[in-house]
Amino acid sequence: MADVTVHPNHKLISSEDVEGTKVYGPDRDEIGEIDHLMIDKPSGRVTYALMSFGGVLGMGHSHHPIPWQALKYDVNSGGFVTGITADKLRDAPEFSDDSWGNREWEGQVHRHYGVDPYWT
Amino acid sequence: MADVTVHPNHKLISSEDVEGTKVYGPDRDEIGEIDHLMIDKPSGRVTYALMSFGGVLGMGHSHHPIPWQALKYDVNSGGFVTGITADKLRDAPEFSDDSWGNREWEGQVHRHYGVDPYWT
Numbered sequence: 001m002a003d004v005t006v007h008p009n010h011k012l013i014s015s016e017d018v019e020g021t022k023v024y025g026p027d028r029d030e031i032g033e034i035d036h037l038m039i040d041k042p043s044g045r046v047t048y049a050l051m052s053f054g055g056v057l058g059m060g061h062s063h064h065p066i067p068w069q070a071l072k073y074d075v076n077s078g079g080f081v082t083g084i085t086a087d088k089l090r091d092a093p094e095f096s097d098d099s100w101g102n103r104e105w106e107g108q109v110h111r112h113y114g115v116d117p118y119w120t
Numbered sequence: 121m122a123d124v125t126v127h128p129n130h131k132l133i134s135s136e137d138v139e140g141t142k143v144y145g146p147d148r149d150e151i152g153e154i155d156h157l158m159i160d161k162p163s164g165r166v167t168y169a170l171m172s173f174g175g176v177l178g179m180g181h182s183h184h185p186i187p188w189q190a191l192k193y194d195v196n197s198g199g200f201v202t203g204i205t206a207d208k209l210r211d212a213p214e215f216s217d218d219s220w221g222n223r224e225w226e227g228q229v230h231r232h233y234g235v236d237p238y239w240t
Contacts, residue, residue: 015157037135
C-alpha cells in the first residue's frame, strides 16, 4: 500500500506511488485502490486508472477502468477522491481486453462517468 | 523484463508493461530499461521515464530521468527507441530528489535533450 509522496509545489508523482494508492468515494469511504494505469503512447497521457476493489463492492472483475479525469488527488487523505458511487461502478459498461482501442466502448465509459473523452 | 503488449490499433499501454521495457539508443544498442514513470497530476501527462542502466554506461545514479517526448515506442523491437547517446546521458544536468518541481532544472533537462518542455 504505497503512500503518495507529496512535496510542496510538487505536481509530479511516480507511477510506482500511484499503484496501490487508495481511492475514496463521494462520502469519503474507501472504495478500492489503483492497481495500474493505462497510458496513450502517442500523447503520453494517462487515460485510465485500473482500480481493484478486493471484492468490497461485489464487483465481478478484479480490475475496473476509471477515466483518469474522474479522479482527483487529495493531499489530506493521501489518496484519490472520486464522485463515482458504488452503484455507478456496478452499472459501468462491460469491459474486456478487447475494449482497449475500441472507441465506441471508450466513449460509453466516459459518458457513463460524466467526463470528457481524453481524445477531444 | 516485461514485454509491451501490442494489439492492432492499440495505442494504450499499461504502466506495468512500460516498467521494465528496454530502451535502445540511436545505433539500436540496448542502453537500459524503464524503471518507472513520473506523471504530472493536474494534467495526467507522463513527463519523464526514469531509466535504469545496470551500470552499463557507468552512470552514477541508478535511475536517470528522460523526458517522455525523447522516447518513441518501436513495435519491431518491442521497446522504446531514443536518439539520446551515451555521452548525452553522461552530460545530463545533475539530478536529485529536489529536482522534481524545480522548473529551472526541468528546463535544463529538456533543453539538454532537445525536446520541448511538457508544460508549453
